[in-house]
Amino acid sequence: MRHAISWADLRGAHVGVWGLGVEGEANLRMLRTLGARTVLVDDAKPSHDGAEVLASDRGGLEALLRCDAVVKSPGISRHGRGVAALDAAGVPVLGGIGLWLQAAPLDRVVAVTGTKGKSTTSAMLGHLLERLGYRTNVCGNIGRPPYDPDLALAEPRYWVIETSSYQATDVAVSPHVVAVTSLHPDHLDWHGSVEQYYADKLSLCSQPGARHTVASAASPALVAHAAWLGPQVDWVATDPARRTSWHRALGVRGDHNLDNAEIARRCMRALGIEADPAALADAAREFAGLAHRLQTIHTIGGVEFVDDSLSTNVLPTLRAIDAFADRRTAVIVGGYDRGIDYRAFGTGLATRDAPLLIVTMPASGERIRRELAETALPGAIEVCAAGDLEHAVELAFAWTRPEGVVLLSPAAPSFGAYQDYRERAAAYADAVRRLTVDEP
Numbered sequence: 001m002r003h004a005i006s007w008a009d010l011r012g013a014h015v016g017v018w019g020l021g022v023e024g025e026a027n028l029r030m031l032r033t034l035g036a037r038t039v040l041v042d043d044a045k046p047s048h049d050g051a052e053v054l055a056s057d058r059g060g061l062e063a064l065l066r067c068d069a070v071v072k073s074p075g076i077s078r079h080g081r082g083v084a085a086l087d088a089a090g091v092p093v094l095g096g097i098g099l100w101l102q103a104a105p106l107d108r109v110v111a112v113t114g115t116k117g118k119s120t121t122s123a124m125l126g127h128l129l130e131r132l133g134y135r136t137n138v139c140g141n142i143g144r145p146p147y148d149p150d151l152a153l154a155e156p157r158y159w160v161i162e163t164s165s166y167q168a169t170d171v172a173v174s175p176h177v178v179a180v181t182s183l184h185p186d187h188l189d190w191h192g193s194v195e196q197y198y199a200d201k202l203s204l205c206s207q208p209g210a211r212h213t214v215a216s217a218a219s220p221a222l223v224a225h226a227a228w229l230g231p232q233v234d235w236v237a238t239d240p241a242r243r244t245s246w247h248r249a250l251g252v253r254g255d256h257n258l259d260n261a262e263i264a265r266r267c268m269r270a271l272g273i274e275a276d277p278a279a280l281a282d283a284a285r286e287f288a289g290l291a292h293r294l295q296t297i298h299t300i301g302g303v304e305f306v307d308d309s310l311s312t313n314v315l316p317t318l319r320a321i322d323a324f325a326d327r328r329t330a331v332i333v334g335g336y337d338r339g340i341d342y343r344a345f346g347t348g349l350a351t352r353d354a355p356l357l358i359v360t361m362p363a364s365g366e367r368i369r370r371e372l373a374e375t376a377l378p379g380a381i382e383v384c385a386a387g388d389l390e391h392a393v394e395l396a397f398a399w400t401r402p403e404g405v406v407l408l409s410p411a412a413p414s415f416g417a418y419q420d421y422r423e424r425a426a427a428y429a430d431a432v433r434r435l436t437v438d439e440p
Helices: 022-033 056-065 081-088 096-101 118-131 194-205 220-224 245-249 256-270 277-284 314-322 343-348 365-373 389-400 421-438
Strands: 014-018 037-041 069-072 109-113 136-140 158-162 177-180 212-216 233-236 295-300 303-307 329-333 356-360 381-385 405-408
Touching: 014 022, 014 056, 022 037, 022 096, 037 056, 056 081, 109 118, 109 194, 109 256, 118 136, 118 158, 118 177, 118 256, 118 277, 177 194, 177 256, 212 256, 233 256, 245 256, 245 277, 295 421, 303 421, 314 329, 314 343, 329 389, 343 365, 356 365, 356 389, 365 381, 389 405, 389 421, 405 421
Parallel strands: 014 037, 014 069, 109 158, 109 177, 136 158, 177 212, 212 233, 303 405, 329 356, 329 405, 356 381
Antiparallel strands: 295 303
């Protein structure tokens, strides 16, 4: 249930803070500035700055039911039993981004969502706007919440808010411009089904305030759900053969990033900003890209090691592999198993001509190999198993020598073996460095 409540409406209220991750901590700081009385609930932390933190199944849910409202972290599913109990009791369950948008200048905010590509597109859009002379804050899922008091942000001309499917379920009013970069099954454990995930993700396009959606025509699922994309849709379909100087000036790999760049440009146009190709090329220069997204971290004996740890689904991993379509490549895949259908991975590799080795890791590695075996992989593709990431790096390096690519693009989250994709990327870099030491 979505509620038209802003942060200011919680001044002096009795509010439950459910979840104390990055956004949960910002929620707590914001509530303190409003003089709200807070109850803290988190299943992993027994205390916070000396205050008691309740577990949801040990008095936490009961405490939340006594609150005027609850501000939850995005990781807590809106489709779970706890939220359902609060809804039934009439306790508003809110999210920080939704609270912020209620009082935000909706004509100067762009929400960027999509299964994959939203971080890169958000970063591109923020970079282009800044370089064209418009102060821009890029916030949300890409970094810190826009309302975090610790940021002490000056009021910008524009806001770019990367919005996850989790955060979208908290939004009751949308900015005038929404971008959707892609649509592919993901986070099914949180949303409960593919169609519910699609509905939650695309709800940003049709909430009050939404006027203009910029969407990738290269995403079949997006095209199939065109009716969910709001009153006006601007479809982006780019031909890699028509890559212009301003696209090249961004310095990013992969044809999919041509779409991301064009989506960013169309968002600027929807804001009323036009720039000729020369101005765009100048603005695009010095774009740093995102860490852990197709980032070369080392070259050993002619073998290039690429960190794409941010790829936690099949779609971005296929795109990462496509970025090396003409090179001998070993891709390292596998991690936390959240039920993704990996047959789509095999299908997406049907046109691969250059040699490719797929090295699988636990915990999803065995299922990946089994489901790949159900597809007709081209003869240039081999599959093998590794016991862990270090073993995977060793196998991949031996296979790709002397001038290939070792690509960490797991098509799975990192949970279990690592805290997050950053820790996984650090472990990958450490394994590569150990190869350097072993080189004669």
